[in-house]
Structures are given as structure tokens and as C-alpha cells.
Amino acid sequence: MNLTLKIWRQNGPTDKGRMETYPVSGISEHMSFLEMMDVLNDQLVRDGKDPIAFDHDCREGICGMCSMFINGEAHGPGRGVTTCQLHMRSFKDGDTIYIEPWRAKAFPVIKDLVVDRSAFDRVIQAGGYVSVNTSGNTIDANAIPIPKPDADEAFNAATCIGCGACVATCKNASAMLFVSAKVSQLALLPQGQPERDIRVKRMVEQMDKEGFGNCTNTGACEVECPKGISLSNIARMNRDFLSASLKGE
């Protein structure tokens, strides 16, 4: 199939950037979206032009790197998929496809479609951990009985791959889905209890400091999240933060 691509080009963090138009031809519907981008980049390199910078790593939906805002949606029109799992059969011959980077103050563009998502790392560093005694008498985690529903819920929250599609798709560029998944995966387990209050406070505070927006509960994040992280995590974080704040310090 033949396509017209409208792609964001930006030479570096300080460049203003602009949308540029690229025709591509001979695209197979079996290709993944990233393979289609490879075809375009191959062409650009052959023509002696600067290829389009985009993030990718695993190409099987587990690393969360392949951030692309395609035709107005994070990771394109598919549900429960990342860009690397999106196939060209989702498009028709002759389509025009818009490809943009994640847009958020907290995710500055590095080059073209590559953004800096280290704000997420700093949110995790602020509290997304459990402190464990490693002095030699460490308790085996499996020795603590955990109700199956709690373990399942914690596991579901832990499937978040930190891709940032929730931020990209939110009309407020809010990181609530990501942060709440990271709060929940520990809040649901016994090991997470000692630091439960301080964790949620610190992570929310860091989230605000990074310049993410506020949550309007539109639910767009849950729809676009490749891992189906549920809004119930945001509710849990809202509850935990309220109770932690009321307890005061």
C-alpha cells in the first residue's frame, strides 16, 4: 500500500520543530508500524537525508519504548497494543497518517519522535520501592501468605511498562494512571505496608513537581493503556493519599 506520512521533525531539544510530509510506497499490511518506519528511514538514508529518530527496543510490547502518537491516539488506533504491536492492516491504501511525539511538559522532546521520560524514573525514585533488610537475615518473600485476589490485583498493576501512553493521551497530560499503578503494586502487598503512607505522599509530590497535569477522570488513559491498567488504581491512590494526608505528619 501507498501512504502519506505527516511526521514531527525536530533537530534537538531547542529546535522549534515542524510537521513534514513523506510519501511511502510498497508497504505490506503484514508489517508492524515500526517496520514501516524502518522502510521510510532506509529510503531517507539512501537519499542522504537524516532518518527519523524514534524510540524502540523489544518490538514485542514489553519494554514500552515505542512512543508514537498516531492519528490522534497514543500507539495508534489499536487497543491493548503498543506501536510495535500495531500492524499496517489497521490502515488503508492511500491513508494519511499523522505521527507525533508524546506531548507533555514533563516529557521534553530530545529529537523528532524521541522524548525524555526520566520524569517517570524520578517518580519511582521518590517512593516506588520497599526497603528490605539485606544484612543476612532477609525474609523469603514467599513465606508471607498473600490472598490470591490481592496478589492478582498487585500483579495487574505491576504489568505497567512505563510507556507513558497514559500521559500522552490525557488531555491534561496527567500521569495518574502510571503513578497509581506503581503505588498500587506495592500498596496491595504486605511488604508494601510499612511505607504505604509516605510512599503515596512522596510519589504524588514528585508527580506534581515534574509538571504533569491533574486528573479529570476522563478515562482516556485506561482506554489507550497497552496493558489495560484500570482506573481502580487511580481510585486506590486517591484513597491512600487522602488517608495519609489526614493522618498528617
Add this chain to the structure above:
Amino acid sequence: MSNKGLFPTSLSKKYAMAATGLFLCLFLVGHLLGNLQLFIPGAEGKEAFNAYALFMTTFPLVKVLSYLTYFGILLHAVDGILLARANRAARPVRYAKENGAANAGWSSRNMALLGTIVLAFIAVHMQNFWYVMHFGEPGMYSLASGEEVKDLHQVVMDFFGPANSMAIAAVAFYLLAQAAIGFHLWHGFASAFQSFGLRSAKYTPWIERVGQAFSVLVPLAFAVIPVYLYISQH
């Protein structure tokens, strides 16, 4: 923990939004129940509505509630504007193409627009009746108890009746405002519960259903009043 300002965190802004929003929902119910007396015809209706207006402006507990309501609207509006501004700032460069309809309802994406329409309506509405009642000089009316009061019933009748050459525009504006409140609450009612973290597989579908029923029925009942007053007097 740094605790600066009225709302130190994004979440405290949301709790305030949800608390004031739900309080204003209760206010709407009370206000509607009072207004329904406008459907009582003739002298009986005039007496009932004016007696009610006297009660609303003098009874101490009601006065406390009305100050709470002014404060609630103000806080909700200021907080809403703060949130909307912060949310815009969180995405300084907009998308060239954004398909918001693909993943979220229209109401939820337009809360600030709807709220602004409601705010404009509240200002006009208070100018129309509240201001006249408190600072204007409308005709007087003697209650059955013998007390002389401002005839608010007549003010309302005239506002939507032939005495007002702009009555049809007034009806139209009031209908638009009720639609805005309806859409605002279509999302807002259930959203407030989510903001407080009140979500469960068992209750959330019910909260959503009650919210949708509320957001249709309450504004609809409000909307019938000006239409009825207009038609019955023309």
C-alpha cells in the same frame, strides 16, 4: 512535606473540586424543590412562593446554608480555573491531530467550558432575582401572616411573562444553562466519587446510573419552569 497555599497538591485540588461539586448537587435539589412551588396556580401559589422566599432570606440555618453555597460556588470556580490552567500548562505544545472522541466522552473533555457557561448563568440568574430581592424595589405583597414582603413571585412571573420584551431570550438562555449543567453533571457526578477514591466493582455502576439520572432529571425539571411560566402567560 511542603504544604503551601490553599491546595498544596494536585490531589487536594481534586478533593476540593469533588466536595464542592457534590455539595452543589445537594443545593440544586433544595433549590429545585423550592422552585416547584411556581407551578401552584393563582393566589395560593403567590402566597406559598413569597412565604417560602421570606423563609429562605431570614431563617438562620438557611442563611448559613446560603453562605456555604456562595462560598462553595466560589471555591469550585476558582479551583476549576486553577486546574484548567495547570492542565493547559502541562502540554505547552499541542498535537497537530488529536482524536479525543476515540477514548473519552464529550462531557468529560469539556468540563471547564461547561463550568464557564454555568458560572455566567449563575451571575445573570443572581442579577435577575437575587439582586432584585436583596437590593431592588419591586412591588410589595402582604402575606397571610400580615407581614409585608417584596413580591418575588411577581418578579419571576414578569421576567418570563409579557412584561419582559426579552422573555423569549431569557427562556432560551435558561434552557442553554440547564443543558450545560446537565452535561457538566453527566460526567461530574460520578467523577466526584472517583476523586475521593470511592470505586468498587459493586457500587460504581450504580453511582454512574444515579449520576446519569440526576444529570438528566434535575436540569430537566429546572428547565420546565421558565417554559411553563412563558407559555402560561402568553
